[in-house]
Amino acid sequence: MTEHQARPEATILTAVTEMFGIRLPVVAGGLQWLANAEYVAAAGRAGIIGFITAASLPGLDELRAEIRKCRDLCDGAPFGVNVSMLPKLIEGDRTHQVIDVICDEGVRFVETSGRNPEPYLPTLKGAGIKVLHKVPAVRYARKAQEVGVDAVSIVGAECGGHPGLDLIGTFVQARMAADLDIPYLIGGGVGTGAQVAAALAMGASGVVIGTRFLVAEEIWAHPDYKRRLIEATERDTELIMGSIRNTTRVLRNDTSATVRELESTLEQISIEDLIPYVAGKVGRGAYETGDWRKGALSVGQSVVFADRVEPLAEIVAGIEAEAMAAIARLDAMVAM
Numbered sequence: 001m002t003e004h005q006a007r008p009e010a011t012i013l014t015a016v017t018e019m020f021g022i023r024l025p026v027v028a029g030g031l032q033w034l035a036n037a038e039y040v041a042a043a044g045r046a047g048i049i050g051f052i053t054a055a056s057l058p059g060l061d062e063l064r065a066e067i068r069k070c071r072d073l074c075d076g077a078p079f080g081v082n083v084s085m086l087p088k089l090i091e092g093d094r095t096h097q098v099i100d101v102i103c104d105e106g107v108r109f110v111e112t113s114g115r116n117p118e119p120y121l122p123t124l125k126g127a128g129i130k131v132l133h134k135v136p137a138v139r140y141a142r143k144a145q146e147v148g149v150d151a152v153s154i155v156g157a158e159c160g161g162h163p164g165l166d167l168i169g170t171f172v173q174a175r176m177a178a179d180l181d182i183p184y185l186i187g188g189g190v191g192t193g194a195q196v197a198a199a200l201a202m203g204a205s206g207v208v209i210g211t212r213f214l215v216a217e218e219i220w221a222h223p224d225y226k227r228r229l230i231e232a233t234e235r236d237t238e239l240i241m242g243s244i245r246n247t248t249r250v251l252r253n254d255t256s257a258t259v260r261e262l263e264s265t266l267e268q269i270s271i272e273d274l275i276p277y278v279a280g281k282v283g284r285g286a287y288e289t290g291d292w293r294k295g296a297l298s299v300g301q302s303v304v305f306a307d308r309v310e311p312l313a314e315i316v317a318g319i320e321a322e323a324m325a326a327i328a329r330l331d332a333m334v335a336m
């Protein structure tokens with residue numbers, strides 16, 4: 001049976017549900033260190049789509065093994081691979097190799113981010129892969145459309161991870177993007193079904209979610225880290241690394257305080273000054289030990305919606321029910 005034939009009936013039909021063969025117009029975006037085969041397969045089985053985060057894996061053999069494991073766990077449900085092209089995550093040369101493995105393994109969907117994916121599109125398209133490119137502002141979405149990606153995700157200032165330099169809010173971008181010709185998804189602060197309905201109302205074909213899913217049972221991180229997220233409010237994130245043009249929204253902790261202090265006191269600052277605090281392995285250590293005070297831990301404002309640890313399918317079911325209720329509420333408002 002192909003992945004497409006296994007598609008359950010869609011409850012909301014959009015260009016995004018059609019493109020991925022999913023039931024709900026929701027994409028679980030790549031999560032550095034966290035989006036592994038178990039998590040991504042859980043997304044697929046829940047009726048959405050997730051992306052194995054290639055940069056989290058030490059080498060190409062491990063990536064190949066993770067893809068195969070995910071396919072087994074998916075049981076026919078769709079899945080993809082995230083290729084984050086921030087220079088520090090994957091060097092240019094390795095991106096080509098990562099893409100070769102993806103093509104070779106017959107993966108059907110790729111989420112790119114961090115840089116213009118244009119150099120890789122001929123290979124990806126040649127292999128029949130659909131490319132969803134993620135950008136932090138509508139102006140980059142227009143460029144991505146021009147170079148030929150299949151769809152774009154546009155994330156606003158509220159998002160966990162990289163909101164870009166413009167820091168335009170999600171609500172503004174959701175409507176600004178409506179004149180794109182390709183399907184677009186909206187993200188940054190989305191964690192509820194009512195927001196999914198709002199995004200669709202504004203013209204989006206779906207949403208991308210990262211933060212709200214961090215407390216899913218299938219996320220391997222330590223229970224103490226998840227407990228902290230559940231306690232956190234919308235005020236517990238902050239932006240760091242703007243000084244080196246790598247603005248990142250993270251959980252407020254000892255590391256974010258130290259980095260902000262360095263950013264406000266050092267006259268000339270470079271990544272080398274910050275690396276001891278923000279290096280990926282420090283963050284991974286926090287997920288392993290549960291000591292959330294250390295590390296630049298990407299978290300967005302929608303952490304306020306993360307209220308308990310539960311299977312991803314239940315989080316998704318809650319979002320689905322709320323989206324349907326929101327759509328019905330709007331429908332009932334129309335006077336005949």
Ligand SMILES: Cc1cc2nc3c(=O)[nH]c(=O)nc-3n(C[C@H](O)[C@H](O)[C@H](O)COP(=O)(O)O)c2cc1C
Pocket residue numbers: 028029030031032033034053055082083084112113134155158159160161162187188189190208209210211212297298299300301302
């Ligand atoms: C912990 C964490 C790690 C992330 N890692 C990546 C990544 O490696 N590559 C990527 O393209 N996006 C990454 N993102 C961004 C998400 O895929 C998604 O675009 C974003 O979380 C959506 O906004 P939200 O956090 O408000 O839901 C990450 C986000 C979080 C919260």
